[in-house]
Amino acid sequence: MPHTTSIPTSDFASPQALSEALEKHAYLSDEGLATACFLGLRMRRPLFLEGEAGVGKTELAKTLAAVLDVPLIRLQCYEGLDAAQALYDWDFPRQLLHLRAAEAAGVTDVERLESELYDRRFLVSRPLLQALETSTEERPAVLLVDEIDRADDEFEAFLLEVLSDFTISVPELGTIRAERPPVVVVTSNRTREVHDALKRRCLYHWLEHPAFDREVAIIRRRMPDATESLVRQVAGAAGRLRKLDLLKAPGIAESLDWTEALVALGARDLDPDIAAVTLGAVLKYREDTERVVAGGIGALFNGA
């Protein structure tokens, strides 16, 4: 449904235009992801990103905020997260102080005192409320709901409610409505099934590990100091490692860490000796390291 509001800064003409804007901030997206972001902005629907750890889900939200030049508000989910930690809370100690101060000053107008107690300045905004409050038509905040699969399902149901009407009602203050919905990015590592009702509100995108060429481009972009051959070798080795059926296949983050480690050691090429001492930057399990070493580190570089 086309919106007839004034064109905000967040409006891009096409997925390609958005993809180029992301690239200016060193995030290289593929066609699917660019389309997902484009539609997310246009349709004002949350993006639901799933994929292995380290494929760039969180990074996308950060980059979107940079591209739109708006604040990024992050809600990290965990078991036991509840509404008070996600929405708002009253600052009780300050309220109490206010009360004592008024008492000391001899204020007797009870009604005034009461209404003062639930003033906006005593309300502590948590991420969701912050996102609604700071989103304006021209500058919608980017709200990152990170690792929703870690929160309990009660929280999921609650989030669904917030994401469907973008209003929060505070009993003492009234309803707080966003001028426009923030740009929402929800990420999940798939540790558990997220409820379909939540996914239905969103655009769903599954992120894969990048193809060789894109990974080379990403590393080159982020690590300008690395030599071309080093970058290609790292990307090739990372791709081979992902096929090895490891406990934790390296993500882009690991490729970048590895390159950084190699550059720091002054390597211009990836040879088995230097690979052996820097393997800790890519592999995060003892079993994985043992496996790669047993298979011969040299096998990682064939034809790279």
Add this chain to the structure above:
Amino acid sequence: MAPRDVVETLTGFARTLRAAGVGADPERVQAMIGAVGHLDVLDARDVYWAGRLTMCADPADLPRYDRCFAAYFSGDTATVRRTAPPPVTVVRHAATPGTAGDDRPGDVSVATASEIEVLRLRDVARLSPAERAEVHRLLALLDDVTAQRRSRRFTARHRGRLDAHRTVRSILRRGGEISGLHYRAHRTRPRRVVLIVDVSGSMSPYADVLLRFAHAAVRSAPRSTEVFSAGTRLTRVTRELRHREPDAAMTAVSAAIPDWSGGTRLGEELKEFLDRFGQRGMARGAIVVIASDGWERGDTTLLGHQMERLHRLAHRVVWSNPHKAQPGYEPLTGGMLAALPYVDDFVAGHSLAALEELAGVIGNA
């Protein structure tokens, strides 16, 4: 293309998707139509992405979506794969379920208390169809296959830690008068229970009853229970077991499991479970129950390694072996020997009583 044609085309596409098992409900169709409106209707890539982003909700949907997209927009009809007929024994009660108090003689569902007591201890592999039906009925009544863990959240209690928030709030309400202290303690939450049921040939007398036990577990804690079947392939059957009615659930499960009564490759399947689900968190802090006789073909070192891995992730590993209750049973099969060092509770699972005991082990873990 006129807009009306677009809507018709996409609705037809959604029908194809639904037939292939992608949940393309009307709300999603609406979203796809909206998404296409923001892109180029005549560009196949744009239509592809508009549909994929709105219709899919799971990585498993993606290959199905690709198949349907190729088939539908190239004019072919998508082929829907039919699964094999259910090999499960769904024993219907001999008589139609009567109203309460209707106690016709011969109705299997009215066993006396002493008959039930005897039945509870019988090995389910040696039951007549009528007795089996009675066991199924009793299993369906099992409603407490759950475990608890301490949550990070708090709840108001009369003792525990001081709840500063509530205390100050109540002081505020009384205009600054300190009236009493409030306390809080950790709440309890359901702990995740993962059941892996071996459906290979050697387990076939028990698989049916064990899956019904799993059904009872899913019903008693639908959000925190996961069930897999293992044989030659690992199959996640939690969704199928969400049917309320036990027979309907069993029919759905049997359609979903492709490898009934085949061989066992428990080590590989456990590895697949840990790689795809367990490592990411499903097994983390969970109670994992493996129901198998431990007949492992081939090398058992893999099984041992995977059990070790599982043991590190899970809160408790329970192994239920139907043969354990047999007099003179010794865990001598290769698989069992390799697994036992990493098993916290080794229990039977051959009779109703044994399954009730298993429920108790899960509850107390």
